[in-house]
Amino acid sequence: MKIELHGTTVNTQAVDTAVDILKNGGLIIYPTDTVYGIGCDITKKAAIERIYRVKGIEKQKPLSFVCSDIKDISKYAKISTANYRDLRRYLPGPYTFILPGTREAPKVLLSRQKTVGIRIPDHALTLAIVEALGNPIISTSVNISEQSFASDPQDFSEYYEGKVDLILDSGPTWAELSSVIDMTNDDGLMVIREGQGDISWCQV
DSSP, rough: OOOEEOOOSSOHHHHHHHHHHHHTTTEEEESSSOOOOOBBBTTHHHHHHHHHHHHHHOOSSSSEEEEEEEEHHHBBOOHHHHHHHHHHHHHHHSSEEEEEETTTSOOGGGTTTTTTEEEOOOOOHHHHHHHHSSSOOOEEOOOOSOBBBBHHHHHHHHHHBTSEEEEEEEOOOOOSSBBEEOOTTTOOOEEEEEEEEEOOGGOO
């Protein structure tokens, strides 16, 4: 199924459809403030495993997930006072933050270092879906090759037809991935990947 979206107003029908699919263990492709993402309900283990198959990636590679606000983050990750200030300042935004995981974080999403990657994208539709669902959703970039990340549904819709249950098409998005910031080091912040978004504030 594909829903074409127009303008920046949140389409409540699209939100309801996405949430229904996610609650039933389905996969969706959705726009973010960077590239498109493939997502499922964080509580649906079979759906998470399906994402690994669709993406063709090893299960050892941890997936990040989207929360609707910082309160949600605190359920799945440990946040120091200093990190909390930075999160408040730069989220929502085009960043993925690496934080120590809590016991609430699904084991499949934990790295070997027991960390999690968390996003709050600056995209009203994505956040509306997460809030309506009541759970975070997986955030892994849509790509049709290891080198090519998808920012235009015209480039990937045919490829993913039959592999996911819903594509939310809002037209081309940014073609650059999020910047990844590691907040687990006591010596300061570490830029793991420079992507979209200013990173000058976290340089040490």
